[in-house]
Amino acid sequence: MENMVGLRFLPTDEEIVDHYLRLKNNGGSNTSHVDQVISTLNICNFDPWDLPPQSRIESSNQVWYFFGRKESKYKKGERQKRKTKSGFWKKTGVTYSIKRKRGNREKIGEKRVLVFYKSGSKSNWVMHEYHHTSCLSPNESGAYTICKVQFKGEASKISSSSGVDNVEHSHSLATPMNNPGESENSSQFSGFLDHHQEMQFEAETQMNFEELLSYDLESLLAS
Numbered sequence: 001m002e003n004m005v006g007l008r009f010l011p012t013d014e015e016i017v018d019h020y021l022r023l024k025n026n027g028g029s030n031t032s033h034v035d036q037v038i039s040t041l042n043i044c045n046f047d048p049w050d051l052p053p054q055s056r057i058e059s060s061n062q063v064w065y066f067f068g069r070k071e072s073k074y075k076k077g078e079r080q081k082r083k084t085k086s087g088f089w090k091k092t093g094v095t096y097s098i099k100r101k102r103g104n105r106e107k108i109g110e111k112r113v114l115v116f117y118k119s120g121s122k123s124n125w126v127m128h129e130y131h132h133t134s135c136l137s138p139n140e141s142g143a144y145t146i147c148k149v150q151f152k153g154e155a156s157k158i159s160s161s162s163g164v165d166n167v168e169h170s171h172s173l174a175t176p177m178n179n180p181g182e183s184e185n186s187s188q189f190s191g192f193l194d195h196h197q198e199m200q201f202e203a204e205t206q207m208n209f210e211e212l213l214s215y216d217l218e219s220l221l222a223s
Contacts, residue, residue, distance in 0.1 A: 009037070009057050009065075011065075013098050013109075013111060013130070014098060014099075014100060014101060014108070016065075016130050016146050016148070017098050017108050017109035017130050017131075017132055017146075018100065018108050018109075019034075020034050020037070020038060020146060021109065021130055021131075021132045021144065021145070021146050022108075022132055022134075024038075024067055024144045024146075025132055025134065025135060025143055025144050026134075034067075035067075036056065037056060037057065037065075038056060038057075038065045038066060038067050038146065039054055039055060039056045039066055039067065040066070040067040040068070040144075041054055041066055041067070041068065042068065042069070042071075043066060043068040043127075043147050043149075044071075044081055044082065044083060044084050044089075045084075046084065047084050047085055047086045047087070047118075047162060048084075048116050048123070048125040048127075048149060048151070048161075049125075049151075049158055049159065049161050049162040050162070051064055051066065051149055052064055052158070054066065062150055062151045062152075062155060062158070063148060063149070063150045064148075064149045064150075065146060065147070065148055065149075066146070066147045066149065067144050067145070067146060067147075068144070068145050068146075068147050069142050069143065069144055069145070070131075070135070070142060070143050070144075070145060071142075082114070084116075086118055086119070086162070087116055087117050087118040087119060087120075087123070088116070088117055089114040089115070089116050089117075089127060090114060090115055090116075090117055091112055091113070091114050092113055092114065092115050093113050095110050095111070095112050096110065096111045096112075096113075097109075097110060098110060098111055098130070107133055108132065108133055109130055109131055109132050109133055110130070110131045110133075110136065111128055111129070111130055111131075112128070112129045112131070113126065113127070113128055113129075114126070114127045114128075114129060115127075118161075123161060124151055124152040124153035124157075124161060125149065125150070125151055125152075125161070126149075126150050126152060127147050127148065127149050127150070128147070128148040128150075129145055129146075129147050129148075130145055130146040130147075130148070131143075131145055
């Protein structure tokens, strides 16, 4: 599919959970309509500065989206594997509920915020990890999540955050958007607050949004 000029990938928290994550977990063997937008990988197989080239969508604001799988650290318990080659992801703040805006505002998922620590020191890498309500049980190990990864520093310093200077990275079109219902207190943990009023977009995506919306409507009518 040719890149479509002028389209921007701006999913809200609700859309991330109720469209992409729901279809990825419930789509069976046919998830190509979401896979062409978000790549699937083991997030902890990569240090954060190695993730940008793995993204299917380029960005000018240093935000990248990935499907991952829940992987328990121990056979019993809810703790997830967070360690990478050069450091680890550490959860910060509370877990936020994601609810539908319309109807009875039922809970459809959760969002957890993590910060990457390299050699024990806090870095400028932040991750929002999204979980669907159908996959919140500790027994749902292996269920898909969506990880929204952001580098909060200057773009020129993405490579230097790894300690090397030759790491290639792409730039995506994804922009951070928090739920309208989230409190101001939640923003302090997100790492995305300072980007809300300054995003300028340019470039192309490789997805047909009308096809995605049509597929979602058909799946809703069939359910």
